[in-house]
Amino acid sequence: MRTLPLQSHSSPARLRAGILSGALAVTLAACGGGGGGSAPTATAAAAPSTLSGTAVDGYLQGARVLLDVNGNGLADPGEPTAVTDAAGRYSLDYSQVASPLAGMRVIVTGGIDTDTGYAFTGMLTARADVARSGQLVSPLTSLVDALVARGLSLDEARTKVAGALGLTVADLATDPLAVLASQPGLYTRQVALQRAVQLMASASQGNETAHQAQERVLGALAAVIVAQNGPATVGEIVARANASQAGVGRELAEAIEDTLERALRTQGGHASAKASLKAMDQIRHEMESSHEYNLGQAASRLDQRNRTTAYSGLTGSAGRSEAVNTLTSRDRTTATVSQPASTAGRLLASNCFQCHGTGGVGGFERIRGSDAAEVKDYLRKPARSDIMAAHAQGYTNAQLDAIIAYLKQ
Structure with a gap:
């Protein structure tokens, strides 16, 4: 249960009143109302009223970004929203919000993952801080948010997540695609984490929404990190979680990390990584749609349909390098798709x-x-x-x- 001391947006008149009274106080002070008769200085400026940053799994384009003012996780009338551009960038206008910004949740849903071209069906969250710009929202900040929900301060949560994954606190605020050449592991950890979370959430969703199930799984991972001493891989943390299909979640995370590390070392670099990640997403979708959570079997079914061995190659370490090359080559080939005779429907x-x-x-x-x-x-x-x-x-x-x-x- 989150207990953020935030005012409800349901009283916009009170919010506007608070903002106007604050503005009036500043105006009076600038006019000498505080005494002393000194003239206003040229450096006095209005406080910034935008929160900006980037949403990244791959960059999320066309995603909705919400500033959750009242902390209920829903997009309620009056709460600031924005849509990300092709580079995942967003800018939220919070000029009508009277409550302190720091600690509010930023929630990202929908859009397209530009690394795969697929719809993003996950949810990313972060806690706003006083910086107001460069606010990254990513799988790692979602994990930090899950620790905050367990009662840790934002600084404590960041320290625990960074230590658990062998990262620095600064890494958690770093765009993984911007440092892909020098820190490839920052990218591979994040995409592996997000896909393991979504797979385990799908396996045990029940009557929850997909996003509720994902938050529950993140909570289970947060419990592991709170109790953890020393760094571990994403796969190891996933395997220790009290969540359905944690075993296959670990297999998926480890296969993704190893595959993408190999892909990034090839001449194809990021292009090879994107082609490989797209294939790994297809394997995950296959497990989710069939409700059969077996990595190797899902890969085999995809191979049969696509008349290839590349998917199985990704799930077995012996054939991963060849599979990466095959998938990269196929991804660079533009296929012509002909429409059926009748386009009705x-x-x-x-x-x-x-x-x-x-x-x-x-x-x-x-x-x-x-x-x-x-x-x-x-x-x-x-x-x-x-x-x-x-x-x-x-x-x-x-x-x-x-x-x-x-x-x-």
């Missing part, structure tokens, strides 16, 4: 691509052809039981028939 079906990838990449094959009729089966399930069931409730029978007809071509 295409716009409706495009909603499926948000989770299943563009152009049939990332699991879309599972609902193609004769299996497309499975889409309608989700209408019989409770909306909260499955993400597909929730989507299905938004369509009429006729619209679902149009989607199925398009996918069956």
Whole structure:
């Protein structure tokens, strides 16, 4: 339970009154109201009213950034929001917020991970500090936030997370893509952490939202870090968490870290890392959509569909370097995608691509052809039981028939 001493945004009149009274006091002081008769100096300036920074897993483009004024985790009317640009940058105007900024949560959801081109379905959080600029929101700051939620101060939480992962406190505020050449491990740790969290959350989501499940998993990781002495890998921390599928979470994290480290050492560098991370995300999506949490089996199924051995290569250390080269080469090849004869239902079906990838990449094959009729089966399930069931409730029978007809071509 978070107990931030923040004013509710639900009284905007009181917030504006507080801001206006403060402004009046400054004006009176500048006019000599405090006595002494001294003239105002040229250096007196209004306090900054923007909070700016970067949202990064890869850079998140088009993501919503929320300043959670009342601490309830929701985007309520009147709370500052912004949308990230192509480099993950955001700027929040908090001029109408009277409460102290430091300690408020910054929450990032949605958008596109520019390293993979896939929709970002996770949630990143951070605690605002007095700097007001350069506020990084990342998987590591999300972990710091989870420790703050357990009662640690922000400084204590940063120190614990940095020590647990063999980093410095300064590293936690460093854009991992900006220092990719000199500190590749800062990037590989973060993307491995985020994907392990999302996998374990998916495995035990139940009636929670995806973001609630992810926060619960982060809480379990925070408990490990509080009790930990000395540095460990992301995989080791994940394995110790009291969370469903922690074992396969560790396998995924370790496979991602090793794969990306190999990719970054090749001539392809970041391009190779992006191609490899995209493939690892496809393996994770395969486990999540099938509810079969076995890394090797998910990779084998993808290999069968794509007539390759690259996915299995990523999950076994002996073939990773060759798999990285194969995936990099394939990612650089631009494929021409032809449309089916009938495009009726295409716009409706495009909603499926948000989770299943563009152009049939990332699991879309599972609902193609004769299996497309499975889409309608989700209408019989409770909306909260499955993400597909929730989507299905938004369509009429006729619209679902149009989607199925398009996918069956």
